[in-house]
Amino acid sequence: MAEQALETGPVAIGAEAWTLRPRAAVLTTVRRFIIRKPLGAMGMLFIFIAVAAAVGAPVIARYDPWEVFHSVNPDYNPDDPFSAPSPTKLSRLEAPSADHWFGTDTAGRDTYSRLVWGARRSLKIGILALLLSTAAGTALGVMSAYFGGWFDTVMQRVMDAIQAFPALLILLLLVTLTKPSESSMIFALGFIGITQVSRIVRGSVLAQRAMPYVEAGRVVGCSDWRLMGLHILPNIAAPIIVIFTIGIGSVIIAEASLSFLGLAPPGISWGATLNEGQRFVYSSPWQAVFSGAAITMSVLGFNLAGDALRDVLDPRLRV
Amino acid sequence: MYQYVIRRILLAIPTLFLVITLTFLATHIRPDYAEQAIAQGVQGGDRNKALEQVRKTLGTDRPLIVQYGDYLTDVIRGDFGKSFLTKRSVMYEIRHRLAPSVELGILQIALALVISIPIGVISAVRQDTWVDYLLRFVAILGLAVPVFYLATLFSLFAFKGMQFSPPLITTAYRDLWEDPTVNLKMMLLPTLAGTLAIGAVIMRLLRSQMLEVLRQDYVRTAAAKGLAGYTIIVRHVMKNAMIPVITVLGLLVATLFSGQVILEQMFSIPGIGLYLVTSLRQNDFPVVQGVVLLVGLLLVATNLVVDLAYAWLDPRIRYS
Secondary structure, eight states: HHHHHHOOOOSSSOOHHHOOOOHHHHHHHHHHHHHHHHHHHHHHHHHHHHHHHTOOOOHSSSSOOOOOOOEETTOOTTTTTTSSSSSEEEESOOOOOSTTTTOOTHHHHHOHHHHHHHHHHHHHHHHHHHHHHHHHHHHHHHHHHHHOOOHHHHHHHHHHHHHTTTTHHHHHHHHHOOOOOOOHHHHHHHHHHHHHHHHHHHHHHHHTSHOOOOOOHHHTTTHHHIIIIIIIIIHHHHHHHHHHHHHHHHHHHHHHHHHHTSSSSSSOOOOHHHHHHHHHTOOOOHHHHHHHHHHHHHHHHHHHHHHHHHHHOOOOOOO | OOHHHHHHHHHHHHHHHHHHHHHHHHHHHHTTHHHHHHHHHOOOOOOHHHHHOOOOOOOTOOOHHHHHHHHHHHHHTTTOOOOOTOOOBHHHHHHHHHHHHHHEEEEEEEHHHHHHHHHHHHHHHHHHHHHHHHHHHHHHHHHHHHHHHHHHHHHHHHHHHHHOOOOSSSOOOOOOTTTTTHHHHHHHHHHHHHHHHHHHHHHOOOOOHHHHHHHHHHHHHHHHOOOOOOHIIIIHHHHHHHHHHHHHHHHHHHHHHHHHHHHHHHHOOOOOOHHHHHHTTTOOOHHHHHHHHHHHHHHHHHHHHHHHHHEEEEEEEHHO
16 A cells, blocks of 8 residues: 555645656656566557557558459460469469568458558457446445345346356357347446456455445445445446456457358458468468467456556455 | 254245246347247248247247246146257257356366465465465466467367367267367366366455465464474365355356357367357357357256355354
């Protein structure tokens, strides 16, 4: 606790203290974070790269992700009627070069550009799904722990039953029993996350409920909803932020798994790119290697950042 | 102990019931997409008539609650329905595909334990040394790498480095006792790929548990009375640190199955994971429903066994 107070610097000594704070304090905090948590900083960097790719895709990608490239066909000879029929050929599955940093894919498209655009899908689905599971899971978890009783028991049993299924199984069901679309995927992935969020939130609220401030609130006549929303919720922000961060990583993997199995809606996706490349991995491994690396790096980024955030915000939390 | 066993079994009954209900809801609440998918397969004729016919066969023209009652009685009688494609009972189809999945699962868990236990112990004993950092980094990386990427990389390295590639057609599969060489050749890469994710979880948990136990007074007492370091770790620390690991093994079976679906597909192993994906693609809904329910039931059973083992190992649980 004492350490934390030192880190945040002068808190409220007077008006001057506040005006002195900006910029320098932020930079110091960032520098300290990098020194203390080098892995966490690495994670943040990976997240930054992924977010930059997703947001700035049209600028960062060097080509249109759907553009098909052709190159000069060395087998073509206009004088020889038995040579290859066309002066150009599809540049498919090429190794990395100055023109195509990560090589080209099975259909002759630029792998680098496709991976940059693929970040959009992964991050969009990851963030939206986690927003859904965090919102629903937090609401359920808070109410479950706060009210206790039969509501809690029923909720816990239902969560047990949902968790009894492997996540991928529920996903396969939810996605294939409705028409595959991005929104059905977000819904399915978000739904699965609810159980874990509500478990952790429930645990944190149980600890908070025993605190004197909750009792004090009740004494001065706060309603249940006011206590939950305005008093308990801000106090469990730390675990929520941590599960949100780590959860995005697992949703990215799940989305990639579905795309890999070919059960995701069409579009540019890391999992699908990896699956295409995987078929030709013995002869030209580049597409598979780079798309897998994109998935791994972003998931690793969210996991490392989440771990570091947990250490800083709430060391006792086990996620 | 008896009391605990009975209480725990009674508690599993509502969970079982909910698992059955959830399976039912997931497969029946929105039948329109399934109906249309099947009706599309019907050759010629009137579209609406085909759809009506499909509804009749599926029984989806009746109210949801009636369907639920029928489903419940069928499941309790052990009737999981018939496959649309082969017309054989779903149970029969599943039974013939269980062995490869179970074998792969056992191989993965066994290998994960063999690797992750020593690693977890070393990492805890050498806390905050470069060995610890390295092992922890490998573990956190293991959690981030999707299983299909790892499998792809392993295939690539095995092929480039050792000219090894497993037979990649389903019909090449042989049972373990029929032809162990072919069987293990097919199992090798998926086992290695699937192991890392489970091993990483076990290693991280064991490490944190070891660290907690190492700080206990009785460990200091053991050291003070002059026991060798090895004896303290194996006899006193590990014994207590392993208990939570056993609980997690139960949860890991679910993770394992998710990996299995992908690995069986990649390496053409004819298990239930591959069967599930094929059935989904072919709209063989009774099979999908049967596999989902069976896996759910298996996992409830696994967790029950794990909980009982936990209570047996740690008397504090059964008396609380």
